Amino acid sequence: MEKCYLMTAVVLLGLTVRWTVSLNSYSANLCTSCRYLLPGAGKPPMFGDYEAQRHWQEITINLPIKQWYFNGSDNNLQYWGLDYPPLTAYHSLLCAYVAKFINPDWIALHTSRGYESQAHKLFMRATVLIADLLIYIPAVVLYCCCLKEISTKKKIANALCILLYPGLILIDYGHFQYNSVSLGFALWGVLGVSYDWDLLGSLAFCLAINYKQMELYHSLPFFCFLLGKCFKKGLKGKGFVLLIKLACTVVASFILCWLPFFTEREQTLQVLRRLFPVDRGLFEDKVANIWCTFSVFLKIRDILPHHIQLMISFCFTFLSLLPACIKLTLHPSPRGFRFTLVSCALSFFLFSFQVHEKSILLVSLPVCLVLREIPFMSTWFLLVSTFSMLPLLLKDELLMPSVVTVIAFFIACATSFSIFEKTSEEELQLKSFSISVRKYFPCFTFLPRIIQHLFLISVITMVLLTLMTVTLDPPQKLPDLFSVLVCFVSCLNFLFFLVYFNIIIMWDSKNGRNQKKIN
Amino acid sequence: MAALGVATGGGNWFSALALGVTLLKCLLIPTYHSTDFEVHRNWLAITHSLPISQWYYEATSEWTLDYPPFFAWFEYALSHVAKYFDQEMLNVRNLNYCSSRTLLFQRFSVIFTDTLFVYAVHECCKCIDGKKAGRELTEKPKFILSVLLLWNFGLLIVDHIHFQYNGFLSGLMLLSIARLFQKRHMEGAFLFAVLLHFKHIYLYVAPAYGVYLLRSYCFTANKPDGSIRWNSFSFLRLISLGLIVFLVSALSLGPFLALNQLPQVFSRLFPFKRGLCHAYWAPNFWALYSALDKVLSVIGLELKFLDPSKIPKASMTSGLVQQFQHTVLPSVTPLATLICTLIAILPSIFCLWFKPQGPRGFLRCLILCALSSFMFGWHVHEKAILLAVLPMSLLSVGKAGDASIFLILTTTGHYSLFPLLFTAPEKKNLFLIGWKLSTSLAWGLWKSSVNLYSLSPLGS
Numbered sequence: 001m002e003k004c005y006l007m008t009a010v011v012l013l014g015l016t017v018r019w020t021v022s023l024n025s026y027s028a029n030l031c032t033s034c035r036y037l038l039p040g041a042g043k044p045p046m047f048g049d050y051e052a053q054r055h056w057q058e059i060t061i062n063l064p065i066k067q068w069y070f071n072g073s074d075n076n077l078q079y080w081g082l083d084y085p086p087l088t089a090y091h092s093l094l095c096a097y098v099a100k101f102i103n104p105d106w107i108a109l110h111t112s113r114g115y116e117s118q119a120h121k122l123f124m125r126a127t128v129l130i131a132d133l134l135i136y137i138p139a140v141v142l143y144c145c146c147l148k149e150i151s152t153k154k155k156i157a158n159a160l161c162i163l164l165y166p167g168l169i170l171i172d173y174g175h176f177q178y179n180s181v182s183l184g185f186a187l188w189g190v191l192g193v194s195y196d197w198d199l200l201g202s203l204a205f206c207l208a209i210n211y212k213q214m215e216l217y218h219s220l221p222f223f224c225f226l227l228g229k230c231f232k233k234g235l236k237g238k239g240f241v242l243l244i245k246l247a248c249t250v251v252a253s254f255i256l257c258w259l260p261f262f263t264e265r266e267q268t269l270q271v272l273r274r275l276f277p278v279d280r281g282l283f284e285d286k287v288a289n290i291w292c293t294f295s296v297f298l299k300i301r302d303i304l305p306h307h308i309q310l311m312i313s314f315c316f317t318f319l320s321l322l323p324a325c326i327k328l329t330l331h332p333s334p335r336g337f338r339f340t341l342v343s344c345a346l347s348f349f350l351f352s353f354q355v356h357e358k359s360i361l362l363v364s365l366p367v368c369l370v371l372r373e374i375p376f377m378s379t380w381f382l383l384v385s386t387f388s389m390l391p392l393l394l395k396d397e398l399l400m401p402s403v404v405t406v407i408a409f410f411i412a413c414a415t416s417f418s419i420f421e422k423t424s425e426e427e428l429q430l431k432s433f434s435i436s437v438r439k440y441f442p443c444f445t446f447l448p449r450i451i452q453h454l455f456l457i458s459v460i461t462m463v464l465l466t467l468m469t470v471t472l473d474p475p476q477k478l479p480d481l482f483s484v485l486v487c488f489v490s491c492l493n494f495l496f497f498l499v500y501f502n503i504i505i506m507w508d509s510k511n512g513r514n515q516k517k518i519n
Numbered sequence: 520m521a522a523l524g525v526a527t528g529g530g531n532w533f534s535a536l537a538l539g540v541t542l543l544k545c546l547l548i549p550t551y552h553s554t555d556f557e558v559h560r561n562w563l564a565i566t567h568s569l570p571i572s573q574w575y576y577e578a579t580s581e582w583t584l585d586y587p588p589f590f591a592w593f594e595y596a597l598s599h600v601a602k603y604f605d606q607e608m609l610n611v612r613n614l615n616y617c618s619s620r621t622l623l624f625q626r627f628s629v630i631f632t633d634t635l636f637v638y639a640v641h642e643c644c645k646c647i648d649g650k651k652a653g654r655e656l657t658e659k660p661k662f663i664l665s666v667l668l669l670w671n672f673g674l675l676i677v678d679h680i681h682f683q684y685n686g687f688l689s690g691l692m693l694l695s696i697a698r699l700f701q702k703r704h705m706e707g708a709f710l711f712a713v714l715l716h717f718k719h720i721y722l723y724v725a726p727a728y729g730v731y732l733l734r735s736y737c738f739t740a741n742k743p744d745g746s747i748r749w750n751s752f753s754f755l756r757l758i759s760l761g762l763i764v765f766l767v768s769a770l771s772l773g774p775f776l777a778l779n780q781l782p783q784v785f786s787r788l789f790p791f792k793r794g795l796c797h798a799y800w801a802p803n804f805w806a807l808y809s810a811l812d813k814v815l816s817v818i819g820l821e822l823k824f825l826d827p828s829k830i831p832k833a834s835m836t837s838g839l840v841q842q843f844q845h846t847v848l849p850s851v852t853p854l855a856t857l858i859c860t861l862i863a864i865l866p867s868i869f870c871l872w873f874k875p876q877g878p879r880g881f882l883r884c885l886i887l888c889a890l891s892s893f894m895f896g897w898h899v900h901e902k903a904i905l906l907a908v909l910p911m912s913l914l915s916v917g918k919a920g921d922a923s924i925f926l927i928l929t930t931t932g933h934y935s936l937f938p939l940l941f942t943a944p945e946k947k948n949l950f951l952i953g954w955k956l957s958t959s960l961a962w963g964l965w966k967s968s969v970n971l972y973s974l975s976p977l978g979s
Contacts, residue, residue: 006657155653361673404545407538415535 003152007145010156011137012161017408018132022125022173022399040419050176050449051114052080053092054106055250060089061096062109065260069271073137074109083274086257087211091181092414095127104413128172128180136184137163143191147372154372157416162368164309164412166405167386174398179358182212183365189218190369193225198242199249202226213275217348217362221340224325228332243281280354282309288388288490289350290316296484296487297378313353320498321347324505335373336505341366343501350494357392374429374504375417381454383410388490390469399470423448433507454496461489477495532656533644537637540669541630544679549835551940552682554914556625557583557615559594559682564611566591568599571774575784580609585787589772590714593684597628627818629686633926636690640668642697643913646878660916668693669910673933674909677902681939689909696885697912700878704736708760712767722893723795723906725863727885729848730871732760735881745874790898792942801899802859802935805851813849856897863891879917886910901939 059068059075059082068089071077082089099106106112106120146157166493172180185208192201205222208215226246232237263269282291284299291313295301302311324343328336345363349355364385371378386406393402413419425431425448437444478484549739554860561580569577574591596608604624608616627905645659656662678686696719711728737760740751775784845851867887873879889907893899908929915925 002657016543016547020543021549024549400548401546404542408542411535411538412540415532 001421003156006156007159010160010163011141013160014137015129016131016404017164018129018169018173019125020465021129021169021405024174024398024401034365037410043340048080052374053124054115054120055080056082056089056092056112057096057099058107058109058112059335060093061107066267067268069274073417079113081274083277085210086261086271087176087207087214089258091178091211094438098127099123124176125173127178128178131178132172132180132184132374136180137188139184139187139191143187143369146191146195150372153213154416157412158372161371161409161413161416164405164409165364165368165382165387166362166402166409167364167382169405169465170386170390170393170398172404173359173403173491175392175396177358179212179361180209183217184208184216185211186215186365187369188223190338190366193222194337198226198229199245202246202249203253206250207257210254211259214359215409216364217345217352217359218341218366220325221337221344223327223331224328224340225337228329231329232332232353236353262482266270277354278310279306281306282313282353285357286391286480286487287355288360288487288494289355290351290491290495293488293491296326296488310353310440317352318349320351338366339370339501339508342370343498345496346501347497350491350498357389360388364509371413371417373420374454375413376422376429377428377451377497377500379410379413379417379419380458381493382495384462384490384493388486388494389468390466390486394469423452429504429508433503458489458493459484486501505515532662533641536669541633541713544630544633544675547675547679548623550680552622552680553939554582555619556622556682559625559684560608560886561611561614562591562594563598563601564609564613566595567602567609569612572780575775575780575787576609580614583787584679585790587716587719587788588717588775588784590711594716600624600628605857626679627681629684632684633686633690634689635679636674636693639690639693639697641710642667642701643668645695646697646700646913647916656719664912664916667915668909671909671912672778673905673907673929673936676936676940676943677905678787679900683902685905688714688721689905691717691722691972692724692906693909693913695876696882696913699731699881699951704732705759705763708732709763712764716767716771720903720906723896723903724885724888726868727871727881727888729883730868731875731881734872735877736760736876741875747873801893801901801903801929803896803899804894805856805899808848808851809845810843812848819847821896853897856895859895860892864888865894867891880913882910882914886914901935904935908932 003148006138064075069082071081075081077113102123103119106115106123107164130455140162141336144155144162145157147158150158152253159239168183185204185249189205189208192204194199194201202222205215205218209219227243230239230243230290232248235243255262258268258271262269280324283289286292291300318343321344323338328340342363345366349363364382367378367381367385383406386402386409390402393399422428425434428448430447434444434447465482465486472482473482533631555578561582563575564583565577565584577583603617606619607613607618610616619958644664647660647664674685674689677683681877691710691714695707696709698704698707708728710854711721711725715725736758737753738747738749738751739753739756739854740748742748748950772784775781864887867884871884876883883978886907889903889910890911893903893907896903911921911925911928914921916922
């Protein structure tokens with residue numbers, strides 16, 4: 001009983017933090033009069049995503065389905081055209097019906113462009129909160145409650161830390177997006193598949209992909225894990241049955257979501273064109289991945305032709321995630337599955353095409369899931385992931401909420417998991433690796449200390465860069481200096497984590513041998 | 520790394536709680552704030568730019584100085600920091616001036632002065648007997664009390680959204696209570712005297728202090744059956760207490776006495792022209808009285824017992840601060856409210872005098888004085904409920920019966936604060952969430968404390 005109250009208190013605390021962050025958006029006009037007010041002009045980036053979502057409500061409710069993804073007189077694709085899969089469109093339609101009931105002006109065709117009012121902002125923020133409350137938060141609570149071999153207090157502390165993760169809160173409630181829907185569905189997928197509810201898990205994951213195509217980053221681990229399960233059950237018996245059932249589930253869910261768009265070939269192709277804009281280039285703006293960092297030294301975007309860029313990114317991505325995926329297929333386990341999710345998503349983030357900085361959230365979700373197992377490294381990663389979005393957050397004037405939520409998250413993790421006491425080889429899951437290395441280099445005992453020092457250096461660099469970005473002006477010749485530095489530092493950190501997580505996966509000797517310990 | 524581990528890991532939950540709530544306060548910076556924000560900016564301007572002789576006469580703004588002199592000195596001290604944030608806010612003529620730096624400064628000043636409140640909570644925790652507690656952190660009374668006080672929802676919304684400085688004032692009150700619990704009576708008396716000169720609303724609980732100190736401190740011993748032993752009276756103690764009160768008052772009111780401004784100061788401190796009920800009704804007895812009067816007048820008009828032309832125009836429900844005459848029931852004068860209040864506090868005062876039960880009895884009497892004054896006082900603000908809720912938290916961790924009363928008090932008290940939050944976003948969601956948070960927290964913690972204390976004897 002007490003567990004219920006404490007969990008409720010944790011959820012409510014999470015909701016309170018989310019709502020207070022969402023009050024920040026119009027910070028540019030914080031106090032032109034002493035009443036909380038109507039903004040004169042919204043801030044461009046938030047105006048961007050906020051206006052995009054409002055525009056999609058306008059499009060979906062006023063136009064027939066066939067026109068949603070097409071350029072036309074009523075639907076100018078250059079002005080925030082739909083570029084997410086159909087489920088986002090259906091969600092926008094649902095919100096639009098509610099908006100129509102409250103105030104039709106909000107979604108009137110053409111005339112509602114750039115519409116801003118206090119009531120409308122409240123409505124939009126509420127839609128994010130409701131979506132979060134219905135999909136993401138129950139998944140987190142259920143995940144923590146189902147964890148085995150830990151005390152109730154630790155489960156609740158785990159839920160607190162995951163719910164306080166700053167990146168998701170700042171992007172969804174500050175910047176304005178609906179990542180909690182797709183991440184929530186993905187988490188339901190992870191839950192289902194880890195606890196042998198394979199069909200439901202696949203269904204949930206298909207919904208996630210059909211909400212945001214970036215969830216494809218997670219698709220390979222799901223595929224390998226389920227394939228591995230089928231192999232284990234025997235491809236000539238139950239395994240084959242499972243494989244067929246899964247295939248049917250996936251196909252059925254895709255057909256269901258895309259039904260209106262399967263009527264004509266052109267419809268389907270147009271949607272795919274909107275979803276995967278391969279013309280746009282290797283990367284856009286500043287993002288903490290390899291290509292952007294590399295382009296500081298060598299402008300590969302300009303040197304190499306388009307299709308070569310595509311091929312290189314494809315090769316690097318798949319080469320980096322192949323080992324983990326093969327291992328998962330051969331030795332499927334929920335634990336391996338979680339770590340492979342991290343490693344795959346990170347590989348995609350670092351090497352893939354047209355990656356946005358917000359895609360780091362796709363890596364952060366699986367890392368939240370392994371918070372309990374490697375608290376020190378997970379906390380470190382989650383801090384870096386929030387830091388990597390610093391230029392975006394500063395553009396939205398979210399400095400205060402960012403700093404506050406990061407500190408709060410850090411304190412929550414530090415007190416819940418005693419992270420600084422868990423830096424031994426065993427705690428970092430590096431024991432098998434170290435033993436292997438010590439066969440060749442007997443003096444290799446300093447790994448934990450190196451990692452601790454790296455952590456300190458990383459944190460100090462992040463703090464310094466944040467201070468510099470906020471207080472100093474960049475030099476005239478290099479106006480993007482600080483953004484590039486942030487991306488560079490984050491990228492180095494991410495590369496380190498990629499290597500680390502891959503080491504854990506490959507040297508995980510517990511799999512296959514000791515079934516009891518698998519969780 | 521090990522040192523960091525000890526600092527952050529360990530059992531230092533108190534720091535984590537204090538730091539956590541401070542971070543939440545930082546998140547509340549851009550929320551709605553009321554006219555109280557302009558009030559305090561105006562007082563910063565008055566105390567900074569004008570000489571002392573003008574402080575209680577200045578009336579450029581409608582928000583004149585109506586707190587005792589120590590608070591004015593506090594604003595004066597703050598203004599010296601304010602000038603580094605934004606010089607313009609210190610100009611008396613800049614009415615409704617509100618730059619982002621002003622906002623930041625004011626909000627941070629409240630957050631910073633709450634340090635005193637945190638210290639006071641820490642001292643109160645020391646007064647709690649935690650020996651019977653279980654091993655779980657959430658069952659320890661110290662933990663429960665810290666959560667109930669540090670994360671007090673009413674204080675959060677009144678101080679950090681509506682904008683006031685109740686945090687450090689409540690800290691002073693809790694600190695003086697803690698000192699009395701620790702048998703450091705002189706310090707307790709001194710702190711209370713200082714508090715009175717910061718905000719005179721604490722006069723509500725002055726009788727409790729007066730009677731307790733007289734009965735339990737000036738009379739050094741009791742007879743075996745607990746009744747008063749007249750020959751144990753200590754003049755020395757009485758004189759030292761009186762001296763403390765006198766010196767503090769002299770320090771506060773002295774300058775104004777020298778300037779012959781005492782009547783003006785008192786007229787600002789006790790503005791009886793403001794009317795029986797505050798702008799947004801405090802849920803006290805007079806609100807019910809006025810509602811009844813309204814109902815009767817409507818019925819009277821319908822049944823043609825009353826003459827419409829004789830009904831006064833001013834409405835109690837209009838949200839304005841002004842004098843008001845009742846239509847059907849007799850009008851209420853300040854004297855009447857005083858008499859009602861005195862009658863209401865008499866039983867608890869009698870108990871405190873004739874059957875003193877040490878500091879716990881004093882605390883109970885204090886809460887009852889605060890509640891009685893809230894119910895029957897003249898021009899009571901809704902925020903005054905915090906005067907009762909905060910000390911009640913101290914009692915609630917001691918006995919199951921007190922905990923259940925506390926649950927009702929805190930829920931209704933915090934609910935009654937809703938009208939303070941004006942705008943849609945805050946009102947609709949944050950309060951529902953925060954109220955649910957505090958209720959569920961209080962409920963959960965009460966449950967665990969009930970389990971703990973179900974077998975303890977009923978007396979303190």
